[in-house]
Amino acid sequence: MTDTSARVVVLFNHVDEDEYEKIRHVDPSTLGFEPEYDIHVATVMEEYGEVVKALRRAGFKARAVNLRDDIKVLQRLVRRPPDVVFNMVEHFRDDPELESDVAGFLDLHQVAYTGSPPFALSLCRRKGLAKHVMLAQGVPTPRYRILLDAKIPRRHGLHYPLIVKPSREDASAGVERESVVYDYPGLLARIEHVFEDYGPPILVEEFIEGRELHVAVWGNDEPEVLPIIEFDFSDLPADVPNIISYDAKWNPLKEEFHRVFTVCPARLSKRALRRVRQAALAAYHATGCRDYARLDLRLTKQDHPFVLEVNPNPDLTEGVSFMEAAEQEGYEFEDALRIITELALGRMPEPEEPEEPSESTASAEGG
Ligand SMILES: Nc1ncnc2c1ncn2[C@@H]1O[C@H](COP(=O)(O)OP(=O)(O)O)[C@@H](O)[C@H]1O
Numbered sequence: 001m002t003d004t005s006a007r008v009v010v011l012f013n014h015v016d017e018d019e020y021e022k023i024r025h026v027d028p029s030t031l032g033f034e035p036e037y038d039i040h041v042a043t044v045m046e047e048y049g050e051v052v053k054a055l056r057r058a059g060f061k062a063r064a065v066n067l068r069d070d071i072k073v074l075q076r077l078v079r080r081p082p083d084v085v086f087n088m089v090e091h092f093r094d095d096p097e098l099e100s101d102v103a104g105f106l107d108l109h110q111v112a113y114t115g116s117p118p119f120a121l122s123l124c125r126r127k128g129l130a131k132h133v134m135l136a137q138g139v140p141t142p143r144y145r146i147l148l149d150a151k152i153p154r155r156h157g158l159h160y161p162l163i164v165k166p167s168r169e170d171a172s173a174g175v176e177r178e179s180v181v182y183d184y185p186g187l188l189a190r191i192e193h194v195f196e197d198y199g200p201p202i203l204v205e206e207f208i209e210g211r212e213l214h215v216a217v218w219g220n221d222e223p224e225v226l227p228i229i230e231f232d233f234s235d236l237p238a239d240v241p242n243i244i245s246y247d248a249k250w251n252p253l254k255e256e257f258h259r260v261f262t263v264c265p266a267r268l269s270k271r272a273l274r275r276v277r278q279a280a281l282a283a284y285h286a287t288g289c290r291d292y293a294r295l296d297l298r299l300t301k302q303d304h305p306f307v308l309e310v311n312p313n314p315d316l317t318e319g320v321s322f323m324e325a326a327e328q329e330g331y332e333f334e335d336a337l338r339i340i341t342e343l344a345l346g347r348m349p350e351p352e353e354p355e356e357p358s359e360s361t362a363s364a365e366g367g
Pocket residue numbers: 142163165169170171172173175205206207208209212242243244245296298308309
């Protein structure tokens with residue numbers, strides 16, 4: 001049940017100029033292709049504003065706080081904490097590795113917050129390490145090698161095609177059509193390119209042909225799998241591999257953005273659905289996710305699922321990705337946000353009772 005008096009701070013960190021602000025004045029007729037969607041998408045600030053408004057509709061006393069890379073903002077927040085922080089921080093000082101430290105800071109100050117604890121946040125940032133952990137717990141994930149320099153022997157033991165990704169990025173950074181390679185010279189060239197742009201470690205992974213499924217999971221004691229999202233790549237030009245590249249995901253000025261569609265719920269056989277759900281839940285548990293997460297999977301023709309990565313702090317834009325799945329299950333945006341908030345409110349530390357000194361402590365102190 002909603003504690004309507006609960007005060008919620010939607011916490012985020014935004015300092016850069018907004019790319020989506022800049023494309024506000026781009027004329028769609030100059031793109032050279034027919035855009036399927038509006039190219040004037042919401043800015044980052046507008047997205048956070050929508051979350052605040054929806055939480056208010058859900059009955060909370062919500063407000064937004066932008067960290068602006070300023071530790072003092074965080075210190076002020078913990079000095080007079082809200083009942084719960086809705087944690088949407090993804091980086092600090094441009095460093096995604098500090099995402100988990102912000103959560104850790106809240107933990108140390110016993111401020112309840114939504115989403116995963118620091119350990120899951122940092123584990124999942126390290127894609128290679130997360131795969132290692134998943135494999136050890138029987139979660140299927142594509143075969144891979146982690147490279148610490150731009151070299152790989154010709155006999156690397158993996159089967160082509162392969163995909164080369166930076167190991168510590170997310171949101172498809174460094175994933176382009178050229179990421180998929182079909183032979184050794186192509187592999188070497190791509191490794192060198194990724195190494196130059198992102199540095200080590202680099203993840204070289206077997207490319208899983210087949211369907212792409214994104215699975216939203218939420219809950220803690222008995223996490224629930226929301227309706228599964230499938231990506232339809234059939235409108236992509238023939239020379240573009242069926243992947244969600246950076247441009248397909250984020251760049252409304254690129255044709256790919258307008259040629260990849262989602263279907264929710266994905267049409268899956270009973271067997272496929274059972275296996276996908278099982279793999280997603282196993283990955284959620286193995287990586288220590290809490291409250292909610294989105295898992296990216298591929299499914300082979302033989303119905304074998306492979307977990308590509310776990311996103312413990314996924315995009316929560318209304319109507320897309322995690323929220324598309326929630327909507328399909330019958331949860332409006334504000335309902336879904338309320339449920340996530342309530343999961344965190346349930347973890348609020350009990351207020352400390354002023355303690356009467358017992359005899360033994362009194363004598364210990366005295367002695
Ligand atoms: N092993 C793989 N097989 C097939 N496609 C892949 C594989 N790894 C990545 N991709 C494609 O690249 C996209 C981005 O990769 P992902 O591992 O999810 O990283 P991120 O989303 O953090 O950039 C995936 O959604 C998928 O389309």
